[in-house]
Amino acid sequence: MSANAQAKPIKILVVDDTVTNIKQLEAVARKLGHEVVTAMDGVEAIEKYQAEAPELIIMDIMMPRMDGIEAARRIRELPCDRWVPIIFYSALDSLSDILRGFEIGGDDYMVKPANLQVIRAKINGYARALGMQEQSLHYARELAAWRDEAEEQNKLGQYIIGRLLDSKGLRDPMIQWRNTPAQSFSGDLVCAARGPGEVLYVMLADAAGHGLSAALTALPLTQVFHGMVFKGFPIHTIAEELNSKLKAFLPIDRFVAASLAAIDTRNQTIEIWNGGNPEVLFVDDDGQVTMRWPSRHPPLGILPPELFSGATEVVNYARPGELVMVSDGIIEAESPDGQRLNQAGLDALLGQAPTGLRLAAIEDGVKRQLAGRLEHDDLSVLVVRVPIERRRTLRAQPAAATAHSLSEWRMELRWGADELRGIDVVPAMLGFIGQIKPLQPHQGSCS
Numbered sequence: 233m234s235a236n237a238q239a240k241p242i243k244i245l246v247v248d249d250t251v252t253n254i255k256q257l258e259a260v261a262r263k264l265g266h267e268v269v270t271a272m273d274g275v276e277a278i279e280k281y282q283a284e285a286p287e288l289i290i291m292d293i294m295m296p297r298m299d300g301i302e303a304a305r306r307i308r309e310l311p312c313d314r315w316v317p318i319i320f321y322s323a324l325d326s327l328s329d330i331l332r333g334f335e336i337g338g339d340d341y342m343v344k345p346a347n348l349q350v351i352r353a354k355i356n357g358y359a360r361a362l363g364m365q366e367q368s369l370h371y372a373r374e375l376a377a378w379r380d381e382a383e384e385q386n387k388l389g390q391y392i393i394g395r396l397l398d399s400k401g402l403r404d405p406m407i408q409w410r411n412t413p414a415q416s417f418s419g420d421l422v423c424a425a426r427g428p429g430e431v432l433y434v435m436l437a438d439a440a441g442h443g444l445s446a447a448l449t450a451l452p453l454t455q456v457f458h459g460m461v462f463k464g465f466p467i468h469t470i471a472e473e474l475n476s477k478l479k480a481f482l483p484i485d486r487f488v489a490a491s492l493a494a495i496d497t498r499n500q501t502i503e504i505w506n507g508g509n510p511e512v513l514f515v516d517d518d519g520q521v522t523m524r525w526p527s528r529h530p531p532l533g534i535l536p537p538e539l540f541s542g543a544t545e546v547v548n549y550a551r552p553g554e555l556v557m558v559s560d561g562i563i564e565a566e567s568p569d570g571q572r573l574n575q576a577g578l579d580a581l582l583g584q585a586p587t588g589l590r591l592a593a594i595e596d597g598v599k600r601q602l603a604g605r606l607e608h609d610d611l612s613v614l615v616v617r618v619p620i621e622r623r624r625t626l627r628a629q630p631a632a633a634t635a636h637s638l639s640e641w642r643m644e645l646r647w648g649a650d651e652l653r654g655i656d657v658v659p660a661m662l663g664f665i666g667q668i669k670p671l672q673p674h675q676g677s678c679s
Contacts, residue, residue, distance in 0.1 A: 274298025419446020
């Protein structure tokens with residue numbers, strides 16, 4: 233409401249023990265379009281204030297039973313969710329009387345007899361101020377309702393996303409991980425699952441942006457990742473499918489940086505695909521970074537399928553250690569003077585920490601880097617313990633023949649040349665076997 237806008241009608245409580253004064257003020261207020269409630273002393277004024285909820289009070293001071301100063305003091309002690317101006321209108325004109333009125337909570341002071349034009353101006357001025365207050369309260373109520381609704385939606389979204397992202401793979405004893413959102417929702421995603429042959433597959437994804445929009449961008453990756461790992465698809469095929477899915481529905485300005493790894497402890501191999509994330513590191517038990525896998529591909533969702541490459545890097549490892557993946561929020565963490573942690577800082581943190589405590593070392597290092605300031609990006613870390621396993625050969629014991637022995641039946645699948653052009657045979661077989669409940673416990677031994 234502008235200063236020159238027409239004042240909205242308000243309810244005014246006029247308090248005076250002289251009927252002439254009441255009639256004068258009432259006539260002026262009603263002519264301006266306002267509603268008037270009257271009281272003859274301080275006691276009645278408090279009663280009318282509680283019963284009528286006036287928006288403006290014009291109060292005499294010298295009255296029987298209770299004077300205006302005491303009545304105003306008691307009114308100010310009553311609970312109220314809005315400002316109700318009190319104008320003292322009295323024949324007392326000394327500075328001490330005026331100051332006393334302001335000290336107990338009065339907002340203005342007029343000395344009797346006041347000019348009618350002044351009275352009209354005072355009433356209209358306070359009516360405009362009260363109109364602006366009502367508008368502000370309306371906006372505040374709207375904001376409070378919006379905030380409550382947003383908080384409820386956030387709680388529901390966090391619960392649903394939390395349930396969708398929770399998986400048995402993230403509780404694997406080889407894994408330590410942390411995902412700290414910069415806002416209510418994280419655009420970073422950490423996934424892990426065991427594939428056939430007990431190969432451990434992991435993924436750390438970082439969607440462009442922050443908050444709910446970034447979380448929704450990354451969310452579809454989870455089901456694709458877990459479904460394809462269960463069926464035994466290799467890393468390059470998983471990366472290709474993830475890219476294809478994201479490219480199909482994401483807007484052009486959205487993408488997801490991702491690192492994928494397959495750790496096969498039986499054959500002591502690590503396979504890596506890195507598109508847009510910081511370097512994936514292998515840190516041995518002495519704290520030395522012995523292998524690095526920098527990003528060699530664009531993030532997921534940028535290139536069309538015909539231009540996308542799922543080419544991976546496969547290495548053999550001969551010493552135990554830990555595989556470390558981080559989102560860019562870690563290496564871009566800034567100190568108060570604008571210095572970033574950078575890759576060298578991350579390497580130093582890893583080199584100073586013993587095996588098993590490197591996740592905590594990264595968290596502590598980032599906290600020191602931020603020096604109490606809030607992070608501006610989601611922070612995610614995934615640490616995978618990569619052991620050297622003694623190879624064991626298990627000799628199967630012959631099972632006693634029964635009427636329902638598995639050896640009494642067999643299954644045969646045939647593909648021709650045309651089918652083989654479009655089928656990845658091993659994942660297809662493993663996926664088929666995974667749907668047969670009696671064979672599910674033996675799925676790993678079929679790889």
